Amino acid sequence: MHQLSSTLRRLLPGAVLLVAGLAANPAYAQTPDRKTAIGANISILQYQGNLGGDFGKLFAPEQVGVGAHITRYISPSFDLSLLGNYENYRFVAASAPRNEFTSKTAMFDLGLKLKLNNGHILKEDAFIQPYLMGGGGFFVANSVGNYLRFNEDQSVVPGRFSNQVRRPEIFGQAGLRFRLSPAVFLDITTAQHYAFTNDGIDIDNSPTGKYFDRFLVHSAGLTVALGKAKDADGDGVPDRKDKCPDTPTGVKVDATGCPIDTDGDGVADYQDKCPDVKGLAALQGCPDADSDGVADADDKCPDTPAGVRVDASGCPLDSDGDKVPDNLDKCPDTPAGVQVDANGCPLDRDGDGVPDSQDKCPDRAGPASNKGCPEIPAETPKYINFDFNRATLKSNSTSKLSQMAQIMNDYPDYSLSIAGHTDSKGSDDYNLRLSYERAASARKYLLDKGIPADRIEARGYGETKPVGSNATAAGRALNRRVDFDPYLTGETNAAEAKYGAAPTISEIQTAGKKLPGKKTTGTGASRRRKSSMKKAPARKK
CATH class of the missing domain: 2.40.160.20 (Porin)
Incomplete structure (x- = not known):
């Protein structure tokens, strides 16, 4: 023992x-x-x-x-x-x-x-x-x-x-x-x-x-x-059991590691300005009797009807300043300065669903996809052709030009871009001037029909924008043309967007200059000479 x-x-x-x-x-x-x-x-x-x-x-x-x-x-x-x-x-x-x-x-x-x-x-x-x-x-x-x-x-x-x-x-x-x-x-x-x-x-x-x-x-x-249990937030509850592993240091937690919420409103006490009264998370746990987003303690109009927008004091407001209170305003976010109707919505004079403040054509109805302007018919002429080494209008082109003049009169909100082109025969300078002359002939026709000059822009691109092969007669015939591209006035010029920048005839005339390139009026011998001087292809033996 x-x-x-x-x-x-x-x-x-x-x-x-x-x-x-x-x-x-x-x-x-x-x-x-x-x-x-x-x-x-x-x-x-x-x-x-x-x-x-x-x-x-x-x-x-x-x-x-x-x-x-x-x-x-x-x-x-x-x-x-x-x-x-x-x-x-x-x-x-x-x-x-x-x-x-x-x-x-x-x-x-x-x-x-x-x-x-x-x-x-x-x-x-x-x-x-x-x-x-x-x-x-x-x-x-x-x-x-x-x-x-x-x-x-x-x-x-x-x-x-x-x-x-x-x-x-x-x-x-x-x-x-x-x-x-x-x-x-x-x-x-x-x-x-x-x-x-x-x-x-x-x-x-x-x-x-x-x-x-x-x-x-x-x-x-x-x-x-x-060993030591992992407790990343140091709240005394191991991470394995912690349902709220990112609780800030010093915050009291329950057995699951989540911050205590005395009033059970979903806002933890350490974030709750009203910890003993159920409230809203958006208001840091404080109540809002009229549900206007302003806590009762700060609300100067605590009986505002449900759904009415209020300012910081809890009273109805006119957020867009259009003189129509938000609770009556069907368009409470109207931009400043825009005229509105009795409902607080922007005016739409032509009733096309596009407010006047955004409507390029406020007096003519058109779809929103076209900025409130009427759309030009799909059958509008797209181009006319010219004979070889010529800038004069062909007889079958006048009907298309007349149709284009009518369209320009029917659709006053549009401007027209005219672009002249040539085939590849002849020198570059020669063809550039020829393309300007072709655009000028079409422009003059429309001016003669009463279309204002400030609604027509014409320019030339020479042989640089072919639509057909210059290796064939048919392709060269297609390339000898003038393109028509209507566009809403004030928008990007259609030809410039399609082909790139080039001086217009109006700009050249305003500057007092001559059309670019060699002179083409006359017999057209220089263009024929260039064509005839081309070396013939070697014959196969």
């Missing part, structure tokens, strides 16, 4: 210090966040074998040992443990013959633990946490002893043995864990170990041939988990 008291006195101070230190720091507890645990225990060994046994005998000094374990969390239901136990054991038979032996025994095992506090049977943080464990390992013993054996004549034959055991074993264990704090656990266990011994190598040197060595190990000890 003295040995037991001495052992307990040596272990008790360390255990007290361990409990005190860890209880002050609840950051430790074996959970999915802190998966490794260590433990130490005092144990009692009981033997049952060929020389007898002491099952049922407790707290004898010769039975006391020590143990330790390392445990790894696998899942809510299972842990994996590496266990060790050492005993300096002495056995004395209770009856004759007085067999006895002493043994230094050690057991090293790997066990799988089934936990009942897995969240299905008991809560994970239950105070009492039962578990079962099973596994196997290795049994080691060095034993020496004396035995007395009766002969047939009842004489006693003394004997002595010295034996070493190195054998595999299996074990089963039942345990109760007590959660002393979030940091410390007390484990009380009972395990039975069975070593696979045989003749000559069992702990008691039995000659019977029975595989009979069995051991009970009872233990009590402390277990502590290592």
Whole structure:
């Protein structure tokens, strides 16, 4: 008994210090966040074998040992443990013959633990946490002893043995864990170990041939988990359980890690200007009786009808300044300065659905896709052609020009772009001037029909914009042309958008200059000369 008291006195101070230190720091507890645990225990060994046994005998000094374990969390239901136990054991038979032996025994095992506090049977943080464990390992013993054996004549034959055991074993264990704090656990266990011994190598040197060595190990000890739970926002709730992992530092939270919301309005107390009264998130948790977006405490018109827009003081406003209050204004976002009707909507004189402020033709109806202007008919002439080296109008072109003049009269919001072109025969300068002359002839026709000069822009592009192949007569005939492109006055010139910039005839005349390129009036000999001087292709042999 003295040995037991001495052992307990040596272990008790360390255990007290361990409990005190860890209880002050609840950051430790074996959970999915802190998966490794260590433990130490005092144990009692009981033997049952060929020389007898002491099952049922407790707290004898010769039975006391020590143990330790390392445990790894696998899942809510299972842990994996590496266990060790050492005993300096002495056995004395209770009856004759007085067999006895002493043994230094050690057991090293790997066990799988089934936990009942897995969240299905008991809560994970239950105070009492039962578990079962099973596994196997290795049994080691060095034993020496004396035995007395009766002969047939009842004489006693003394004997002595010295034996070493190195054998595999299996074990089963039942345990109760007590959660002393979030940091410390007390484990009380009972395990039975069975070593696979045989003749000559069992702990008691039995000659019977029975595989009979069995051991009970009872233990009590402390277990502590290592590591630290991840708690990104430092609110005391591990990230694994934290439904609000980004809570600002210092904010009080509930068990799920979310900020406390006393009035239950969805606005956390630390953000709620009215934490004791249900309110709106948009108003930092304060109520708004007339739902106008202004908190009751700041509302100068707290009875504004629902849906009426208000200013910062909570009173109806006229946000676009059109003299029609927003609650009556069907178009409350009318731009400043735009004339409106009684409903507060922009005027639309021609009723085409395009407000006058955006309508290029406010007095003539047209689709919004054409900026409120009427669309020119699709059959509008697109071009007229010219004879080779000529700028005079062909007889069959006048009908198209007359049609174009009528369109320009019918659609006064449009201007007309005229672009002259040539084929590739002749010099570049010559063809450039010829293209201007062709555009000028068409322009003059329209001017003579009464179309104002400021609605007609004419220019030439020479031979640079063909629509057909200049390698064929048919293609060159197509290229000798003037294009017509009507466009809304004030918009980008259609020919310039299509072919690029070129000076107009009006600009050239205003500047007092001559049309660009060589003079083309006359016989056109230079253009014919250039054509005739082209080298004839070599004949195939």
